[in-house]
Amino acid sequence: MTSRWSRITSFLNQLNLNIPQPFELNAFIRSVEEFRGRKIEIVPVDFGIDRIARGIVAWWWSFPDIDCVIIDRSAPKPLQEHGVLHEIAHMLLEHVGQRLAHTIAAQFRQLDSHAVLRALARDINRYDDPDEADAETLATLIPIAATLRLDTRPTSAASGHVRGRSKSGLSGVPSTPVKHHLYRNIRPLWERLIDTPGVSCLEPLPTQPHPAQLDLLLRRMVVESLDGLHRLRHLHDPSVAAAARTRATAAGLHPERATSVAEAAAITTAITRARHPPRGHHRPPAQPGLHHTQMTRTWGPTPGSGFAAHSIWLATIGQVLPASPAPTPSSRSSLTAPQLP
Numbered sequence: 001m002t003s004r005w006s007r008i009t010s011f012l013n014q015l016n017l018n019i020p021q022p023f024e025l026n027a028f029i030r031s032v033e034e035f036r037g038r039k040i041e042i043v044p045v046d047f048g049i050d051r052i053a054r055g056i057v058a059w060w061w062s063f064p065d066i067d068c069v070i071i072d073r074s075a076p077k078p079l080q081e082h083g084v085l086h087e088i089a090h091m092l093l094e095h096v097g098q099r100l101a102h103t104i105a106a107q108f109r110q111l112d113s114h115a116v117l118r119a120l121a122r123d124i125n126r127y128d129d130p131d132e133a134d135a136e137t138l139a140t141l142i143p144i145a146a147t148l149r150l151d152t153r154p155t156s157a158a159s160g161h162v163r164g165r166s167k168s169g170l171s172g173v174p175s176t177p178v179k180h181h182l183y184r185n186i187r188p189l190w191e192r193l194i195d196t197p198g199v200s201c202l203e204p205l206p207t208q209p210h211p212a213q214l215d216l217l218l219r220r221m222v223v224e225s226l227d228g229l230h231r232l233r234h235l236h237d238p239s240v241a242a243a244a245r246t247r248a249t250a251a252g253l254h255p256e257r258a259t260s261v262a263e264a265a266a267i268t269t270a271i272t273r274a275r276h277p278p279r280g281h282h283r284p285p286a287q288p289g290l291h292h293t294q295m296t297r298t299w300g301p302t303p304g305s306g307f308a309a310h311s312i313w314l315a316t317i318g319q320v321l322p323a324s325p326a327p328t329p330s331s332r333s334s335l336t337a338p339q340l341p
């Protein structure tokens, strides 16, 4: 791990924030409000396909008497929660985003841009900005703070592998072997997603994670995968999924497996289209006349599902992906739908 992780871990420890265990976002927000002496309001809004496609999932607007975190209502719940944590991380790190205030405020006409003291966005393309990388790191560490404390305890190699399960005392926390399984199986999907234009990773993730860093690395992998998929959502083509499902069903696959194959095909096609947009389109449009809020059903579990359900789903797709290789531009006919308008 890089020095950033150790630096931000020390920062978090020194803050001595009251972080609820097991982690619960609303309780954490109340704790931060108390800590900073300022109210925080979470405002879910429809971001619109353009902002989603640009990789923006959350904004922080700081007003004289309140901090507002604006989040994309259509994002999966784990991504919304991470977006909120990212903006709170900016607050805790006392970042100043003044230069963005007017630009961002101008995008919402009802807002008086002069009232905004600071504005920062969670933009998944801006990890090369040190403030963004620090906020993203802190946002990743906060929900697993208890695990990190556990993982700082000296352990023998033999006991290390059951540590997360046996000593945390938390019910519902996946065991270390399960986390390894998820990490290994999500990886093929994550690799394809971060290799897609506009999708970023904070830093490279190892093939073999050290057990002490597993929670942290798994969290990064899940967040980055969901980020990438959310950003590609406007490239979802239902006809690709339908055709793949028909083929999978005809081949005798179990309905659940057929669904995964169909989703993997749709995702693979969306990745291909992001890499090779049709000529004349900088960004392929959503289906004509379809507003993005109607596009809630693309792939994945119910958007309101939690981190565990999304992790399991990502791992399922990652397992199926090798069976549906990314088509090249010259051999797209088998997986892609008709040409975009």
Ligand SMILES: [Zn+2]
Pocket (backbone or CB within 6 Å): 086, 090, 120, 121, 122, 123, 131, 132, 135
């Ligand atoms: Zn940010």
